[in-house]
Amino acid sequence: MIDKITKPHGGWQLLFPGFGHLCSRPIQVVKQMVFQLFACLSMVTLLCNCSKISQEPSMASPGIKSISESSTKQALSALAGSGDPSDSNIRYFGRWDSSNSSQYVSYWGGAYVRVKFTGTTVKIKVGTATNYYAKIDNGAWISYLNANGTINLTPSPLVNGTHTVTVAQGKDYNYVFNFQGFILDAGATTSVPDVSGNIIEYIGDSITAGYAAGSGGQANVSAYGWVCSEALGAEHTQIAYPGVTLVSGYTTNPGMDVQYFKLQNPSYPSSSNWDFTKYTPKLIVVNLGTNDNNQSVPDNIFQNNYTTFLANIRAKFVNAEIFVMRTFIGVKATPTLAAVNARIAAGDTKVHYINTTGWLTSTDYSDGLHPNVSGHIKAANLLKPILAPYLGGSPALANGTYKIINRNSGLAIDAQAQGIINGTSIQQWTYNGQNNQRWTVTDLGGGQYRIVGLQSGKSLDVSGQSSADGAKLQLYTSTSGNNQKWIITPTSGGYYTVKGVQSNKLMEVASNSTVTGALIQIWSDAGTNSQQWAFQAP
Known part of the structure; x- marks a missing residue:
C-alpha cells in the first residue's frame, strides 16, 4: 500500500x-x-x-x-515531452541560463542540446542569429550559418520512428545560443536521449574554441576537444573564448582567471557567478597561454596566476583529474610546467602536464597559429590515449614484456650487473637482449601499472619510498606500495612518460646523461627527452 x-x-x-x-x-x-x-x-x-x-x-x-x-x-x-526548453527530456551540455522558461541561453561556444523525438520532422526555434550545427541520429553535422528564428532541421522528412537530434552552437566571438524549443510533428513527443555519464571540460582560448579552422571548418564541433571527447564517447563542454588570456588586466576583457568562474563569456564582464553544482566534469583539460604571450604577460606573473587558477579549479571540483597542456606552439611552456609542478608539490595528485611538443607541424595550421581541421583531428588523436585510462577506456599500454628505451640516449633500462636481489640499482645500458633488460608491464587499472624485471621477478621500485627529486630506482620484491606503481602516459612519436604514483614524479636518466651506466631516478616533470621512454618488443 x-x-x-x-x-x-x-x-x-x-x-x-x-x-x-x-x-x-x-x-x-x-x-x-x-x-x-x-x-x-x-x-x-x-x-x-x-x-x-x-x-x-x-x-x-x-x-x-x-x-x-x-x-x-x-x-x-518517462513522460512524453513537447520540446519546450523546460521539457525534462532535453539534455543540456555547457553553461545554460534557465531563468526564463521560454528561452534557455548559453554564452559559451560549443554548448549543445540533445533529445529523442518521434515522427518524421523536427525544427528548432532560436533567437540570436549565429551559427548552428545539427545532426540527426548518427548523420553528419549540418551547418546553419547566421541563422535565427525557426530552422528546419529535416528539409527531407525522416523515416517515421524515434530519432535523436543534437544541436550545437559556435561562431567566432558570437557565442550566444538562445534556445526556444523544438517543433515536432502533430502528436509527436520527446523522450530522454542516450548520454554518457562522463563529462570532459575544456578551458582555453580560440584554439580550444575551434576558431579559424579553415575551409569547411565548423567552429567548436571541429575543435580538438570536441573531436577527442566524441571519440572517447564522453560528453563535453568548451569554456573557451577567442583572445582570452589567463591573467586579467592585459586586455579590455577579463582573463580566464576571473571569467571561468562566471556564467557568461568574457564579453560580459559583469556576469553573475556560475553555479558549479550544475554538473561535475570527470576530467578537465586546460590550454591557455598563447594570448598571454601575445600580450607580454611576464612569466612570473603568468606562473603565479596559473598556480592559483589550478588551485581554484580544484576547490570547485575536488575529484576531477586536471590536465594542463603545453600550448601547441610552445609559448609559456616553462611557466606552465612550473605551475603544474607547484600544484603537485602542494599535494595535488590529480593534476598532470601534457607535453605537446611535436604534436603539430606547420601544415597543421590555417594561419600559423590556429590549427586547421586536420590539425585539430591530429591533436585529438594524440590527446585521446592520454585521457582514455581516466575514463575507464583502453589502457595506454597493452600488457606485455618490453625493452624500455630512453628517448634522449637511445639506451635501455637495465638491472645493474644482471642483479636479482633486493636493492639492485637500475641503470641505462646498450641493449643486448638479456633478460635483465626485459620488463613485464601489467595494467593495474585506473591508468596504473606494475613493471617487473623478467630475470629477477622483482618490481621496479623507488628506493626508500622516497618522493624526493633524485631518488634512485631499484629492484625489490613486489608489494602493494605506491612506490612500485607507475602511470604510463603517451606523449608523441611512440614515447611515454612514466610517473610514480607515490611521488607524482617522472622516471628519468640522471643528469640527462647519454652514457652507459647512468642511473635511473625520479624527478619533477621537466619536459625533457630524458623523461620519455619507448616500450618496444624485445
Whole structure:
C-alpha cells in the first residue's frame, strides 16, 4: 500500500506548466496540457496498481514512507515531452541560463542540446542569429550559418520512428545560443536521449574554441576537444573564448582567471557567478597561454596566476583529474610546467602536464597559429590515449614484456650487473637482449601499472619510498606500495612518460646523461627527452 506520494521535485507546475493560467493559453497549448495531464494520471494509476513499490523514509518527514525520489524522477522522465526548453527530456551540455522558461541561453561556444523525438520532422526555434550545427541520429553535422528564428532541421522528412537530434552552437566571438524549443510533428513527443555519464571540460582560448579552422571548418564541433571527447564517447563542454588570456588586466576583457568562474563569456564582464553544482566534469583539460604571450604577460606573473587558477579549479571540483597542456606552439611552456609542478608539490595528485611538443607541424595550421581541421583531428588523436585510462577506456599500454628505451640516449633500462636481489640499482645500458633488460608491464587499472624485471621477478621500485627529486630506482620484491606503481602516459612519436604514483614524479636518466651506466631516478616533470621512454618488443 502507498501511504504517501511525494510531490515531484519542482512542484506540480513541473507536470502542468502554466496550470494556473490555462484559460489564457492558445488552444494548441491547452491541448498539450491536457495531453500531459492524462499522461500523468496514467502514470499515477500505474504506480498505484503496482504490487511492489520501492519505498524509503522521506527525507522531509522521517519515518513516513513514500515513493522514492529516484522512482519519481524515473517516472517523470518517462513522460512524453513537447520540446519546450523546460521539457525534462532535453539534455543540456555547457553553461545554460534557465531563468526564463521560454528561452534557455548559453554564452559559451560549443554548448549543445540533445533529445529523442518521434515522427518524421523536427525544427528548432532560436533567437540570436549565429551559427548552428545539427545532426540527426548518427548523420553528419549540418551547418546553419547566421541563422535565427525557426530552422528546419529535416528539409527531407525522416523515416517515421524515434530519432535523436543534437544541436550545437559556435561562431567566432558570437557565442550566444538562445534556445526556444523544438517543433515536432502533430502528436509527436520527446523522450530522454542516450548520454554518457562522463563529462570532459575544456578551458582555453580560440584554439580550444575551434576558431579559424579553415575551409569547411565548423567552429567548436571541429575543435580538438570536441573531436577527442566524441571519440572517447564522453560528453563535453568548451569554456573557451577567442583572445582570452589567463591573467586579467592585459586586455579590455577579463582573463580566464576571473571569467571561468562566471556564467557568461568574457564579453560580459559583469556576469553573475556560475553555479558549479550544475554538473561535475570527470576530467578537465586546460590550454591557455598563447594570448598571454601575445600580450607580454611576464612569466612570473603568468606562473603565479596559473598556480592559483589550478588551485581554484580544484576547490570547485575536488575529484576531477586536471590536465594542463603545453600550448601547441610552445609559448609559456616553462611557466606552465612550473605551475603544474607547484600544484603537485602542494599535494595535488590529480593534476598532470601534457607535453605537446611535436604534436603539430606547420601544415597543421590555417594561419600559423590556429590549427586547421586536420590539425585539430591530429591533436585529438594524440590527446585521446592520454585521457582514455581516466575514463575507464583502453589502457595506454597493452600488457606485455618490453625493452624500455630512453628517448634522449637511445639506451635501455637495465638491472645493474644482471642483479636479482633486493636493492639492485637500475641503470641505462646498450641493449643486448638479456633478460635483465626485459620488463613485464601489467595494467593495474585506473591508468596504473606494475613493471617487473623478467630475470629477477622483482618490481621496479623507488628506493626508500622516497618522493624526493633524485631518488634512485631499484629492484625489490613486489608489494602493494605506491612506490612500485607507475602511470604510463603517451606523449608523441611512440614515447611515454612514466610517473610514480607515490611521488607524482617522472622516471628519468640522471643528469640527462647519454652514457652507459647512468642511473635511473625520479624527478619533477621537466619536459625533457630524458623523461620519455619507448616500450618496444624485445
